[in-house]
Amino acid sequence: MLNKLLFTIVLAASVQTQAKETAADNYRAYCVQCHGMEGNGTGVNIRDMSVVPRDHTDAKSMSGRSDEALFKVIKEGGTSISKSILMPPWEGALTDEEIKDLVQHLRTLCKCKFGS
Numbered sequence: 001m002l003n004k005l006l007f008t009i010v011l012a013a014s015v016q017t018q019a020k021e022t023a024a025d026n027y028r029a030y031c032v033q034c035h036g037m038e039g040n041g042t043g044v045n046i047r048d049m050s051v052v053p054r055d056h057t058d059a060k061s062m063s064g065r066s067d068e069a070l071f072k073v074i075k076e077g078g079t080s081i082s083k084s085i086l087m088p089p090w091e092g093a094l095t096d097e098e099i100k101d102l103v104q105h106l107r108t109l110c111k112c113k114f115g116s
């Protein structure tokens with residue numbers, strides 16, 4: 001009984017860290033070229049961009065975005081929330097689950113919540 005319980009806890013913990021790593025990996029794979037290695041909006045692409053990518057570490061502006069809005073802009077791209085077309089839509093590359101994890105990843109980058 002106790003063994004079974006422990007197993008469940010360990011399993012839950014490993015699923016948790018895996019989700020986190022996947023989000024960090026996806027961020028590194030798809031987002032850093034614009035949003036920067038640190039997520040602070042200083043990716044290698046920005047020299048040529050007319051609209052600068054959001055600084056994801058900026059708690060002040062990131063706390064003004066709901067999780068739903070972040071999900072939407074990642075999935076459907078900048079124009080879906082009247083932002084720049086330079087922010088691409090990711091629905092072809094990422095699953096809803098992965099996008100949700102990325103929203104949580106953004107919350108760890110800004111160390112903020114919506115409305116805080």
Ligand code: HEC
Pocket residue numbers: 026027030031032033034035045049051052053054065070073074078082083084085086087088090102106
């Ligand atoms: C080709 C460059 C580029 C890539 C790649 C990119 N973005 Fe963006 N992103 C932008 C730009 C530019 C903006 C700012 C749009 C604006 O302010 O009009 C932006 C804005 C955002 C915003 C903020 C919108 C707001 O509410 O201010 C979020 C969230 C975001 N990006 C997430 C991501 C995530 C997650 C990825 C990776 C899956 C990613 N972006 C990849 C260029 C990019």
